[in-house]
Amino acid sequence: MSDILQGSVLNLTHESKGVVKIGHFPVFIKNSLPDEDIEYKITKKKSKFAEGELVRILKENERRVSPPCPYFFECGGCQTQHMDDSLEIEFKTESVKNTLSRHIKNIKVNTCVSKHLYDYRNKSVFHVREVDGDVHIGFYKDKSRDIVDVNYCMIQKPIANDIIKTVRKLIKTYNISAYNEKSGKGYLRNIIIRSNNDNSEIQVVFVTNSESPINKRFVEDLVHAHQMITSVIQNVNQKRTNLVTGRESRVIHGNERIQDKLLGKTFKLRHQSFYQVNHGVTELLYQEAIDRAQLTEDDIVIDAYCGVGTIGQIASPYVKKVIGIEVVEEAIRDAKENAELNDRTNTEYHVGKAEEIMKQLVKNNVQPDVVFIDPPRVGTDKDFLDAVLEVAPDRIVYISCNPATLGRDIKILSEQYEIDDVTPFNMFGKTYHVEAVCSMIKKTT
Numbered sequence: 001m002s003d004i005l006q007g008s009v010l011n012l013t014h015e016s017k018g019v020v021k022i023g024h025f026p027v028f029i030k031n032s033l034p035d036e037d038i039e040y041k042i043t044k045k046k047s048k049f050a051e052g053e054l055v056r057i058l059k060e061n062e063r064r065v066s067p068p069c070p071y072f073f074e075c076g077g078c079q080t081q082h083m084d085d086s087l088e089i090e091f092k093t094e095s096v097k098n099t100l101s102r103h104i105k106n107i108k109v110n111t112c113v114s115k116h117l118y119d120y121r122n123k124s125v126f127h128v129r130e131v132d133g134d135v136h137i138g139f140y141k142d143k144s145r146d147i148v149d150v151n152y153c154m155i156q157k158p159i160a161n162d163i164i165k166t167v168r169k170l171i172k173t174y175n176i177s178a179y180n181e182k183s184g185k186g187y188l189r190n191i192i193i194r195s196n197n198d199n200s201e202i203q204v205v206f207v208t209n210s211e212s213p214i215n216k217r218f219v220e221d222l223v224h225a226h227q228m229i230t231s232v233i234q235n236v237n238q239k240r241t242n243l244v245t246g247r248e249s250r251v252i253h254g255n256e257r258i259q260d261k262l263l264g265k266t267f268k269l270r271h272q273s274f275y276q277v278n279h280g281v282t283e284l285l286y287q288e289a290i291d292r293a294q295l296t297e298d299d300i301v302i303d304a305y306c307g308v309g310t311i312g313q314i315a316s317p318y319v320k321k322v323i324g325i326e327v328v329e330e331a332i333r334d335a336k337e338n339a340e341l342n343d344r345t346n347t348e349y350h351v352g353k354a355e356e357i358m359k360q361l362v363k364n365n366v367q368p369d370v371v372f373i374d375p376p377r378v379g380t381d382k383d384f385l386d387a388v389l390e391v392a393p394d395r396i397v398y399i400s401c402n403p404a405t406l407g408r409d410i411k412i413l414s415e416q417y418e419i420d421d422v423t424p425f426n427m428f429g430k431t432y433h434v435e436a437v438c439s440m441i442k443k444t445t
Contacts, residue, residue: 004055009036014095014403016079016432020052027052030142031073031082033061063087069154076142078155078430089114089426092434096403096424103407104414108421113284117155117429120278122260124153124160125244126191130178135171137164137191145181155430159228160193163204166225167191174218179209187212189237190244192271195228196260197279203231203258205271207245211236219253230254233271245272257334263287263314265342268334274307276435278427285425285435286314289372289397292420292439295319299369302361302393304354304384309335311372311399313344322347323361323368325354355387362391373398379405385412392416396440401427403436410438417442 007020009032018032020040029040029052037059040052057064067073067081080088089112097109129136129147138150152161171178171188179189190207204222206214214234223229232253237246249271257268260275263283269275276282289311295301299319303312306324308331316322324347326332332349339347350357361368371393373380379402388396389412396417400406403424410419417440427435 004039004041005052006037006039006058009034009038012091012095014099014432016083016091017051018054025050029054030079032057033064033083033087035059036061036064061087071138071148071150071153074141075139075148075150076144077139077153079432081430085114085117088117088430092424092426092432095432096422096434096436099403100407100410100422103411104419107419110421110423112424112426112434113281113288114426114429115280115284116278117426119154119157120280120429121156121160122197122279123194123275123277124156124192126150126164126193128178128188128191130180130186135168135178137168156193157195157199159195159199159202159226163193163202163222163226163229164191166222170218170221173221174215176215176218184240185209192235192244194258194269194271194275196258199228201230201258201260202226202228203233203269203271204229205233205235205245205249207235207237209236209238211238211248214252223253231256231258235271262310265310265313265338267308267310267313267338268341269308270330270334273331273334275310276427278429281425281427281435285399285427285437286311288423288425289399289437290315290318292437293370293372293395293397295370300366302354302358302368302371304358304371304373305375306335306349307331307374309338309347309349311374312347313339313342315372316344316346319370320346323366324349325357326351327353353384355384358387358391367391368393370395370397373409375400375405377402377405379409382412385409388413389416392442394442398438398440399435400438401433401435403434406436406438410440413440 009018017028017030020027027050031054039055042050042052044051063084065084072081092112100107136147136149138148177186179186192205195202234252235245236248295318301319301322303324306326312322312324329351332351335349420439422438425435
């Protein structure tokens with residue numbers, strides 16, 4: 001496997017890896033680009049494909065750029081910093097099109113909408129680890145549990161980097177131990193930072209390996225250095241697990257939640273609340289979703305997977321009623337409070353499975369005109385899709401962070417719905433991840 005081979009890169013996988021073929025056998029090579037001639041070596045061989053390592057570029061793609069981040073080739077957080085912005089947009093557009101075309105032939109995919117490719121993440125998760133006696137704070141290496149010690153992450157908002165810089169100093173000042181993954185010992189294991197759009201409210205969550213309270217002076221010094229921190233939470237996670245947080249949280253400074261504005265509406269957010277990470281792109285995405293819904297003042301709208309109520313409450317001024325459904329009880333409590341905060345009197349919220357509640361609503365003579373679907377990365381399931389087909393709203397708008405599950409789901413919905421074009425959104429700049437929105441109209445019989 002150590003032999004150095006030569007080849008030409010034909011295209012990219014959905015994970016932005018270059019594809020070289022040995023005969024008809026594909027080899028996927030990270031950090032290579034189409035139209036490049038390269039030297040590479042195979043690192044892992046499977047029955048249907050192999051993975052390779054880029055050794056040298058013999059002929060460069062003219063749109064290759066030098067990654068501005070010094071950690072790019074080691075850290076697993078970003079995958080597309082070696083592309084110029086136009087190539088990244090082209091790659092994501094084609095990636096969505098190729099994925100969806102496996103399910104829906106001749107589907108039209110518009111050019112990926114992009115904004116804020118750096119300095120955009122309003123939620124950051126930094127891992128804290130003890131490595132050979134030193135404290136490392138950063139992100140996992142690609143396909144590894146090892147930590148890259150990062151002084152500055154270029155896709156996080158600058159304020160998050162500034163706060164981590166202060167935390168590093170305070171960890172030394174107050175002799176706070178870092179978590180060791182092998183031994184399971186050490187106090188501080190993760191730091192989560194969430195900020196609103198103008199940085200006027202910031203939440204810092206310290207995930208600890210013990211129920212022992214965080215040093216009071218440590219917190220006081222941090223808040224004094226960054227007075228826009230309005231919420232500090234201690235979350236306890238004592239399990240030997242890959243999960244970032246545990247179940248127990250307590251407020252140790254300020255408020256339990258922070259507030260942010262999105263398309264003119266205000267939302268209170270806990271540290272566990274789902275909220276899109278790129279504010280500028282989110283506003284473009286949600287506006288597109290609402291425009292596609294063709295809302296009227298007589299419409300009844302179901303906001304499935306509603307979370308804290310964002311999409312539904314933004315849509316609510318244009319319709320008769322919004323009904324939000326979510327399995328997480330705490331999210332529904334927040335959605336109701338957000339509705340009061342936004343003076344939305346035409347919203348109601350239900351805890352439970354959307355497929356069950358939608359069918360019950362119809363039995364109670366509530367017929368939805370529009371259903372917004374914004375599921376987690378795994379997409380929806382067959383029970384939910386069957387329920388949508390049974391309830392049969394006139395219009396469906398589906399927002400997805402995973403083109404593969406979007407394609408799978410709209411294939412099923414296409415039995416009764418005309419699938420409109422799809423617009424990708426570059427929610428996650430400089431990574432291979434992409435958001436997309438698709439609208440559907442019920443077929444006439």
